[in-house]
Amino acid sequence: xxxIVCATRGGEVSxxxxxxxxxxxxxxxxxxxxxxxxxxxxxxxxxxxxSEALDDELARLGRxxxxxxxxxxxxxxxxxxxxxRHGTVSEVMENFLREVDASLLVMGTPQENSGHxxxxxxxxxxxxxxxxxxxxxxxxxxx
Amino acid sequence: MEKFLAIETVVIILLFVxxxxxxxxxxxxxxYTVALVLVGLFISLEHILVFEVTPELxxxxxxxxxxxxxxxxxxxxxxxxxxxxxxxxxxxxxxxxALIIAGIVSVGVGLSLGVAVVFxxxxxxxxxxxxVALFRTLGVPRRLAVAVEGESLFNxxxxxxxxxxALIAVATGSFSxxxxxxxxxxxxxxxxxxxxxxxxxxxxxxxxxxxxxIEITLTTVLAFGAYLMAEQLHLSGVLAVVAAxxxxxxxxxxxxxxxxxxxxxxxxxxxxxxxxxxxxxxxGMGIDLxxxxxxxxxxxxxxxxxxxxxxxVVYGLLWLAxxxxxxxxxxxxxxxxxxxxGLRGAIGLALALSLPAGLPQRxxxxxxxxxxxxxxxxxxxxxxxxxLNWLGLTRRxxxxxxxxxxxxxxYAAQAGLRHLKELHRDxxxxxxxxxxxxxxxxxASDQLTSEMVQLFAQHADLEREVxxxxxxxxxxAERGALGDALRxxxxxxxxxxxxxxxxxxxxxALDIIGEATMPSRPAET
Numbered sequence: 001x002x003x004i005v006c007a008t009r010g011g012e013v014s015x016x017x018x019x020x021x022x023x024x025x026x027x028x029x030x031x032x033x034x035x036x037x038x039x040x041x042x043x044x045x046x047x048x049x050x051s052e053a054l055d056d057e058l059a060r061l062g063r064x065x066x067x068x069x070x071x072x073x074x075x076x077x078x079x080x081x082x083x084x085r086h087g088t089v090s091e092v093m094e095n096f097l098r099e100v101d102a103s104l105l106v107m108g109t110p111q112e113n114s115g116h117x118x119x120x121x122x123x124x125x126x127x128x129x130x131x132x133x134x135x136x137x138x139x140x141x142x143x
Numbered sequence: 144m145e146k147f148l149a150i151e152t153v154v155i156i157l158l159f160v161x162x163x164x165x166x167x168x169x170x171x172x173x174x175y176t177v178a179l180v181l182v183g184l185f186i187s188l189e190h191i192l193v194f195e196v197t198p199e200l201x202x203x204x205x206x207x208x209x210x211x212x213x214x215x216x217x218x219x220x221x222x223x224x225x226x227x228x229x230x231x232x233x234x235x236x237x238x239x240x241a242l243i244i245a246g247i248v249s250v251g252v253g254l255s256l257g258v259a260v261v262f263x264x265x266x267x268x269x270x271x272x273x274x275v276a277l278f279r280t281l282g283v284p285r286r287l288a289v290a291v292e293g294e295s296l297f298n299x300x301x302x303x304x305x306x307x308x309a310l311i312a313v314a315t316g317s318f319s320x321x322x323x324x325x326x327x328x329x330x331x332x333x334x335x336x337x338x339x340x341x342x343x344x345x346x347x348x349x350x351x352x353x354x355x356x357i358e359i360t361l362t363t364v365l366a367f368g369a370y371l372m373a374e375q376l377h378l379s380g381v382l383a384v385v386a387a388x389x390x391x392x393x394x395x396x397x398x399x400x401x402x403x404x405x406x407x408x409x410x411x412x413x414x415x416x417x418x419x420x421x422x423x424x425x426x427g428m429g430i431d432l433x434x435x436x437x438x439x440x441x442x443x444x445x446x447x448x449x450x451x452x453x454x455x456v457v458y459g460l461l462w463l464a465x466x467x468x469x470x471x472x473x474x475x476x477x478x479x480x481x482x483x484x485g486l487r488g489a490i491g492l493a494l495a496l497s498l499p500a501g502l503p504q505r506x507x508x509x510x511x512x513x514x515x516x517x518x519x520x521x522x523x524x525x526x527x528x529x530x531l532n533w534l535g536l537t538r539r540x541x542x543x544x545x546x547x548x549x550x551x552x553x554y555a556a557q558a559g560l561r562h563l564k565e566l567h568r569d570x571x572x573x574x575x576x577x578x579x580x581x582x583x584x585x586x587a588s589d590q591l592t593s594e595m596v597q598l599f600a601q602h603a604d605l606e607r608e609v610x611x612x613x614x615x616x617x618x619x620a621e622r623g624a625l626g627d628a629l630r631x632x633x634x635x636x637x638x639x640x641x642x643x644x645x646x647x648x649x650x651x652a653l654d655i656i657g658e659a660t661m662p663s664r665p666a667e668t
Binding site: 010 | 599606649652
């Protein structure tokens with residue numbers, strides 16, 4: 001069985017999402033990968049040096065959050081991996097799920113009052129459907 | 144030479160007074176500008192310092208840097224998001240306000256309609272310096288701050304143009320609506336055109352030079368030059384400065400290195416601080432409190448007229464605009480803020496001081512203007528923070544406040560424990576007492592730590608906020624270390640510039656990420 005991929009961006013429900021993914025990895029005895037996409041689309045047009053700094057800082061933030069998630073998994077006896085990529089969330093995620101031949105994608109529901117979101121709360125189901133249709137990977141949305 | 148030295152001495156004293164006031168308001172809950180006016184009033188009552196406030200001084204010397212700085216900071220994107228409400232309030236809003244005020248003071252004070260319109264125009268421009276400064280401190284939504292600031296930038300120009308047209312109508316005894324509208328458009332659009340043209344030239348030069356001394360000089364020439372050139376051409380100097388600031392701040396800054404941007408923006412912030420300080424001190428010094436008290440009746444009518452007109456413009460006009468198709472919604476809480484935050488200041492006073500000697504009831508108009516400015520600053524300026532709190536516009540996400548509270552308690556508890564440890568080490572605290580207190584502090588610390596862990600578990604986004612904050616701290620430390628390395632000649636000026644530019648750019652990137660990912664405040668109504 002392919003690995004479980006847990007997408008994280010440090011939002012309001014990310015902790016619950018990670019815990020759920022860890023529990024499922026233990027239950028199914030499958031590898032777990034925490035995944036972060038540095039998508040700077042929210043910043044709009046910026047000059048090149050700033051865009052590079054933005055991309056780099058976002059990826060750095062992502063790597064730190066992935067490290068914390070990995071530590072959390074290790075404390076519960078699960079040895080997880082983590083991967084950070086750059087690009088548009090949907091595109092990068094679809095490619096990655098195919099690349100690792102994932103069996104399940106676990107992701108959190110964005111909350112109404114938690115700043116910029118790649119998706120609005122109502123759009124997450126639509127996004128999950130899109131991923132499922134494009135990759136054939138089962139998607140679990142944690143709220 | 145002696146006269147020059149005397150002026151220099153007065154300016155230095157005023158700046159010193161401003162600095163003292165700035166230090167004092169850190170300890171008392173009073174807007175800086177309001178405190179300056181009060182100190183100015185005290186100086187004038189006690190005749191400590193005599194300084195004649197002329198309209199030229201305010202309009203040509205202090206106003207350009209104030210307007211330029213506000214426009215220079217205002218981002219096109221923020222302005223675009225709020226453009227419709229801003230323009231509705233700044234153009235038809237000011238016209239309507241001038242007419243309503245004119246109607247009320249004409250009936251209430253017995254002024255001729257022409258003279259009443261002159262007063263309506265001169266007192267219609269809002270000056271929210273005190274309010275905007277408070278917004279920054281209280282963390283009010285950015286879009287609301289932009290709406291208030293944007294309205295004030297554009298309504299200055301509208302009010303001045305209407306004021307001049309009304310003066311001409313009173314002097315000639317006739318007024319043609321068609322000519323009036325044509326003149327209004329010519330003066331306003333002409334002023335904007337001059338400012339845009341000069342702004343483009345400056346932006347082009349700024350974008351191709353990366354030397355902050357030259358760029359500071361160019362923007363200084365631009366701010367004052369745009370005003371002077373437009374006024375020479377009988378166009379709106381204020382609107383010219385607005386356009387010049389917007390263009391140079393948004394387009395010129397694109398090619399700047401982060402270091403240049405930081406230095407340039409700091410320079411303009413400082414210049415605006417100095418101008419503001421002097422303007423509001425001089426406002427206080429220029430008000431004759433005895434005369435204001437003697438003419439309290441007409442002043443009360445003028446204050447009522449200003450409040451009624453503001454209410455009609457903010458609630459009525461925005462409601463109407465809301466009903467007329469695609470319009471950015473302005474929440475009710477914001478409308479209350481726009482209403483009560485519509486303070487009057489430097490523009491109104493400068494125009495009142497510039498009234499021609501032959502104008503009927505000129506002195507009364509001046510006193511009414513001074514009275515209105517004083518009322519809005521003292522009554523509205525000092526209570527706006529309560530309104531913002533009551534409307535919930537200063538509320539931060541509760542989980543962040545809770546985290547800060549826990550952190551504060553933990554920090555304080557650890558400091559207390561350290562102090563007790565020192566007392567014990569020095570033999571000033573007995574073993575039994577020390578052991579008991581240590582146990583108590585340890586329990587309190589454990590409790591706080593466990594609550595903090597629970598808080599982070601409930602609000603996972605706090606983790607991201609802490610990571611961003613910590614990264615900022617680390618970058619600040621890196622910048623400081625580079626300064627040390629430069630002073631110790633470990634690195635050259637060139638390498639210092641290169642590395643600090645990189646750090647500044649990363650700080651800017653973190654600000655953008657923080658702004659985008661920060662949990663927003665509870666939903667606004």
